[in-house]
Amino acid sequence: MTFRDTAGLALQALRGNVLRSVLTALGVIIGIAAVIVMVAIGQGTQSRLDTMISSLGSNRLEVQSGAGRSGGARLGAGSKPTLTQDDADAMRRELSDVQYVAASVRMGAQVVAGDANWATSVQGVDEDFFPINNWQLESGEWFQPRDYGAAAKVVLIGQTVKKNLFGDEDAVGKTIRVERVPLRVSGVLAGRGQGGFGQDNDDVMFVPLQTAKRRLPAGSAISGEYVQQISVGVTRPEAMGTVQGAIADLLRQRHHIAPNGQDDFNVRNLAEIIATRTETTRLMSLLLGAVATISLIVGGIGIMNIMLVSVTERIREIGLRMAVGAGPREIRLQFLAEALAISLGGGVLGILLGIAGSWVAGAASALPVHLSPGIIVLATLFSLATGLFFGYYPAKKAAQLDPIEALRSE
Amino acid sequence: MAALIEIDRLDKVYGRGGAAEVHALRGVSLSVGRGDFVAIMGPSGSGKTTLMNLIGCLDTPSAGSYRLDGVDVATLDVTERAHLRRDKIGFVFQSFQLLSRLSALENVAMPLVYGTVPKAERRPRALAALADVGLANRADHRPTELSGGQQQRVAIARALINKPAILLADEPTGALDSKTGEEVLALFARLRAEGLTVILITHDANVAAHADRQHVMRDGELVETTAR
Numbered sequence: 058m059t060f061r062d063t064a065g066l067a068l069q070a071l072r073g074n075v076l077r078s079v080l081t082a083l084g085v086i087i088g089i090a091a092v093i094v095m096v097a098i099g100q101g102t103q104s105r106l107d108t109m110i111s112s113l114g115s116n117r118l119e120v121q122s123g124a125g126r127s128g129g130a131r132l133g134a135g136s137k138p139t140l141t142q143d144d145a146d147a148m149r150r151e152l153s154d155v156q157y158v159a160a161s162v163r164m165g166a167q168v169v170a171g172d173a174n175w176a177t178s179v180q181g182v183d184e185d186f187f188p189i190n191n192w193q194l195e196s197g198e199w200f201q202p203r204d205y206g207a208a209a210k211v212v213l214i215g216q217t218v219k220k221n222l223f224g225d226e227d228a229v230g231k232t233i234r235v236e237r238v239p240l241r242v243s244g245v246l247a248g249r250g251q252g253g254f255g256q257d258n259d260d261v262m263f264v265p266l267q268t269a270k271r272r273l274p275a276g277s278a279i280s281g282e283y284v285q286q287i288s289v290g291v292t293r294p295e296a297m298g299t300v301q302g303a304i305a306d307l308l309r310q311r312h313h314i315a316p317n318g319q320d321d322f323n324v325r326n327l328a329e330i331i332a333t334r335t336e337t338t339r340l341m342s343l344l345l346g347a348v349a350t351i352s353l354i355v356g357g358i359g360i361m362n363i364m365l366v367s368v369t370e371r372i373r374e375i376g377l378r379m380a381v382g383a384g385p386r387e388i389r390l391q392f393l394a395e396a397l398a399i400s401l402g403g404g405v406l407g408i409l410l411g412i413a414g415s416w417v418a419g420a421a422s423a424l425p426v427h428l429s430p431g432i433i434v435l436a437t438l439f440s441l442a443t444g445l446f447f448g449y450y451p452a453k454k455a456a457q458l459d460p461i462e463a464l465r466s467e
Numbered sequence: 468m469a470a471l472i473e474i475d476r477l478d479k480v481y482g483r484g485g486a487a488e489v490h491a492l493r494g495v496s497l498s499v500g501r502g503d504f505v506a507i508m509g510p511s512g513s514g515k516t517t518l519m520n521l522i523g524c525l526d527t528p529s530a531g532s533y534r535l536d537g538v539d540v541a542t543l544d545v546t547e548r549a550h551l552r553r554d555k556i557g558f559v560f561q562s563f564q565l566l567s568r569l570s571a572l573e574n575v576a577m578p579l580v581y582g583t584v585p586k587a588e589r590r591p592r593a594l595a596a597l598a599d600v601g602l603a604n605r606a607d608h609r610p611t612e613l614s615g616g617q618q619q620r621v622a623i624a625r626a627l628i629n630k631p632a633i634l635l636a637d638e639p640t641g642a643l644d645s646k647t648g649e650e651v652l653a654l655f656a657r658l659r660a661e662g663l664t665v666i667l668i669t670h671d672a673n674v675a676a677h678a679d680r681q682h683v684m685r686d687g688e689l690v691e692t693t694a695r
Contacts, residue, residue: 062580073568377564380525381578382553382629384546460525464564 058387067394070367078399081363084356085403085443086410089436092349093411094418096432099342101425106335116156116294117189118301120144120287120308123321138283139321142266144311145183145287152303157185157290160266164275168262169234170222177218179235179262181269181276189290197229197244200265204243208267212240216248216259233262236274240264297326353439356403357447364396364451368458375455376463389456396448397441404440408433469537471632471664472499472522477531479517479687491517493687494531499666501632504659506667506675509684516637518684519668523556523635524548536632553581557626561638563618565610565625572597572606575624582629596624600654616647623654633664640674652677 071078122139145160161182168175180186184205195216204211212233219228228242249258266284269276279285291300304324308314312321368375375388383391412428419426479492491514499505509515520526521533524540525548533540536555543551552558565574576593584592597603600620610618619639626634636655640648656677659665667678675681683691 058580059586061586066580069569069573373564374566377566378577378581379549380523380552380558381625382549382581384549384581386546387549387581461520464560 058390063390063394064398066391067398070371070391070395071398077363078402081359082356082399082403082406084359085353085400085440086356086407088349088353088356088443089404089407089440090410090414091352092346092436092439093408093428093432094414095342095345095349097411097415097426097428098418098424099338099345100429100432101419101427102338103335103342104427105425106338116291116297117327118289118291118297118304119325119327120289120304121323121325122283122285123319123323138279138285139312140284140287140308141282142284143282144308145284147307147311148287148289148304151307152300154292154296154300155289156292157189157288159183159186159189159288159290160284160286161186161288162266162269162276162279162285164269164273164278166235166262166273166275168218168222170231173222173224175218175221177260177262179212179264179269179273179275181266181273182263183266185290186263186288189288192249193247195245195247196227197242200243205265205267208271209265210238210240210268210272211243211264213244213246213263214242215246215261217257218260218262219245235262235264238272238274240268301326353443357400357443360396360399360444361447361451363399364392364448365454367395368392368451368455372458372463372466375458376460376466379458379460380464385456388458389452392452392455393445393448396452397444400440400444400448401437404437404443407440408436411436469534470498470500471503471536472497472666473532473534474498474522475532477518477521477533478529479514479521479526480529483529491687492521492528495684495687495689497682497689499633499664501664502659502662503680504655504665504667504678505680505682506669506678507682507684508669508672508675510670513684514687515668515670515684517687519635519637519666522633522666523558524552549581553578553629555632557623557629557631557634559619559622559626559634559636559639561641563610563615563622563642565618565621567610570607570609571602571613571621574610574621575628578625578628593624593628596628597621599627600624614647615643616650619643619647619651620654623651623658627658627663631663633666634658635666635668637668638670639667640669640671648674 120140140160142160145158148155149158159182161180163178163180166177166179168177168179184200184202187199200209200211200213203209214228214233222228222233223231228245231242232239233242234240246259264273270279271277289300289304291297301324305320308322309320314320378388415426415428418424474495474497477492477495478490481489481491495518507515507518517526521528524535527541535551538551540548540551566577569577572590572593575596576589579589579592594603594606597606600623602617602620602624605613605617610621613621634655640651643651652674655665655667665678667675669675680692680694682689
């Protein structure tokens, strides 16, 4: 019996009861579609996280002012400034394995250029801030070293700000007013797109730290030499831990914190946070994969169940086929082929449904979706394996029937 | 030349050693030559169905030997016996055993997938077999759309599709009225005239009378042979 003959027999039998065949395949259809959608979303999220990690720079530590206190109530992190420009200078001076140190402050501002205006955030930053954060320049130029010392009225703007204030025009050299303070656009930063947490990374403006603190009204509110955040770039990934500890020791010493006292700052390792998130995503895909596997097993059991019913129902057909010359192998192949046709057909329908579902999920939500050819091949193999595994027992049972008994049964 | 079917002191025991041990055949010897038309008769429980299953290679004897066209059936495994059935024996059943979801033509062609006939030759061959039993114009009908006599003729066409040496018919007229039964028996006579060996199993003496030779079975033994 050739492969085509076997396939023909299987399809002939399945055509005899189309509704039942489709219902039987439904378990596999849903299982495969679920696997495809889950994996597409999982891989999409994963690749976005990867992009985020590389854009953030993995050798980065963030030092923030710690929780302030108002009476007995503890306020949130950064609520009371405790870090100073001197802390940043001390880190740069005293710590080894540190490549960049950048103090910064951040404030919200309504900005105006000509008759356009826009609400965005303005950050006052040190020179090191740009290399730490991998910012690239699209046009114009970076701040000059003297701009930082002289609190020059210059600004670097992100793509979103540029688009909202200047449209398609060239922005370099134009003037932006931040709370009535005119700032000259020194350069436009290259776009970075959406961040891993859904925020717009391009909706930003940067001014030299001293400009923010001395020229802008909102910045003057942050008193004295205080800054909100110090970003530290570490020379090599292996040094992250020791540098993190060294920063903490240095700051405790400088802030005169008793050995058992509460830190008034915290040091965050961004790579660690992202790694945790990556791990969470991986666990999620594992969990969803497990759910999908269970639904495939349920689908497979459905196939086995119907195939067993089919063997019982068609027992006389089996007896007849044996009488006219079918050997056990041929009977087994026929029923196995039916199970495979159901599961493979279900697999193909499930893949189509899964692709459609991934597309809908991607379009209807902000979830990133990534369909890889590998998962489609895997899904096909999975459905084949389901049919083979769950179809084998009924097929074997059919092949072992005694033709005399089978022909005689009602 | 040896006979087509050589049966020598065949025994068949079911449930051997148990309380329900049944001695279905006791020392049956029978020889059927090429082109013979024989009937095996007997009341139900006489062992004629057991004998038919053995002749049809659907079952194996407990003792004794059975040679079909020179081949000792006892030495064959289950797959070899299936292939022997395919090549040598055409079955006709009382209840026709047609597959209701297939057309008459598909039913006739059904055994061909287990053989070596190329796909392209199957349809013309099945059509020729249907024409041979006078049903060329019913090829696309389902069994439910055919009369009992027509269904049995479809089944006979199916039995002949692999050009067997033997037609083994178990109560072929049992589900038919006497007129259509006569037509089926006339068809057997014609096939036999064309060189086919026909073995008819029946309890009906009128049906058995169409054969050249009648063997009567009682309690698992062949008790009487009459030739016309």
